[in-house]
Amino acid sequence: MAKSNAARAGAPRPQAGPEAPRKLSPAELDRLIHERVRLGIVSALAVNDALTFNELKKLLRVTDGNLSVHARKLEVAQYVACAKSFDGRVPRTEYRLTPQGRRALERYLDHMEALIRATRER
Numbered sequence: 650m651a652k653s654n655a656a657r658a659g660a661p662r663p664q665a666g667p668e669a670p671r672k673l674s675p676a677e678l679d680r681l682i683h684e685r686v687r688l689g690i691v692s693a694l695a696v697n698d699a700l701t702f703n704e705l706k707k708l709l710r711v712t713d714g715n716l717s718v719h720a721r722k723l724e725v726a727q728y729v730a731c732a733k734s735f736d737g738r739v740p741r742t743e744y745r746l747t748p749q750g751r752r753a754l755e756r757y758l759d760h761m762e763a764l765i766r767a768t769r770e771r
Contacts, residue, residue: 681726682757686711686719691728691754694746702742720744728753 682688689709693700700708706716723729728750732743746754 678760679753679757681722681728682753684719686715687723688757690716690720690723690744691746691750694729694744695751695754699743699745702744705744723750726750726753 682691686709690705693705693708702713702716702720705720706713709716711719720729720731724731727747730745730747732745734741734743
């Protein structure tokens, strides 16, 4: 049986109705969250109201510089909010997960769960 021009060209096949799930690929993961340290930061903040820089550093077992770089990327993306203050004369940096960050984490987790299900179904 001969293939149509569209099939030969690799054109996408029509989905079976409006409810058909879209095929997810690992390449579509939120790369900002997918990195180990950043995933650790947003995950820790998802289950805590707030954590200080030192609490995150100890929890994730990373250096000051490493945590600082990753936290800053999440802050620029507005996934985390950073508040700087002083406890006496000691600087204190506290992080909170923003609503946008929580939504991004939920999307990321949903995507990972879909990939896991698809892998197990094979």
